[in-house]
Amino acid sequence: MNIIYFLRHSVIFCLSLFSIITFAQDKPTLNTLLQVYKSPQCGCCAKWVDHIEQAGFTTQVINTNSLAEIKTQFAIAPNHRSCHTAVSQQGYVFEGHIPAKVIKRFLQEQPKNAVGLSVAGMPVGSPGMEVKNNFMPYQVVMLLKDGSTKTYAQINSAKQQH
Missing domain, CATH: 1.20.5 (Single alpha-helices involved in coiled-coils or other helix-helix interfaces)
Known part of the structure; x- marks a missing residue:
């Protein structure tokens, strides 16, 4: 027995x-190292880096005064630019105040013909751009190899970011 x-x-x-x-x-394995190119004086970029690290990413921050050159190097069109650029080890580009959970989903999915994601400008209430309880809805767009874009996520509330 x-x-x-x-x-x-x-x-x-x-x-x-x-x-x-x-x-x-x-x-899928999530490679969590992001190189973040930002201005040494930018406080909202530092807050976004904190947001990303709290979500489990490892960052290598590269302070530079030549951000326009970095954005040109990674073919980020002027209308999709923001204050910082992050690059994954796979070569994907993440421009601006993108929520960590959206980046994680993107890295797991690895959409075909995608270059990366962008949140253009600096929407109030996005990660790193928190101002009291103020929030401005925004889109996360997917940057494609042919230069076109399409909406990847619509963020309508602060809660959707976490």
Whole structure:
């Protein structure tokens, strides 16, 4: 009786462990290092970096006074620019005050023909741009290799960002 009990529970344990390992292998790996190019004087950029790090990302902050050159290097059109540019190790570009959860979803999905994401300008209430309880709805657009864009996420409330 004890051997049958032991064998049955051993088999169940092994099957459970196999399922966990298989699930972990099927789930896309999220590489969490972002290089963040920002102005050394920008406080909202530093707050966005804090937001990203609190969500589990690791950052390498590169302070520069040549942000326009960085944005040109990564082919970010002027109408999609913001105050900082982050780049993942896979080469995806994240321009502006994008919520960490949106970046995580993007990195898991890795949409075909995508270059990255952008939140143009500096919407009040977006991560790093918090001002009391003020909030301005905004779009996160996906930047595509052919230079076009499409809406990736619509953020209508501060709660949607977390």
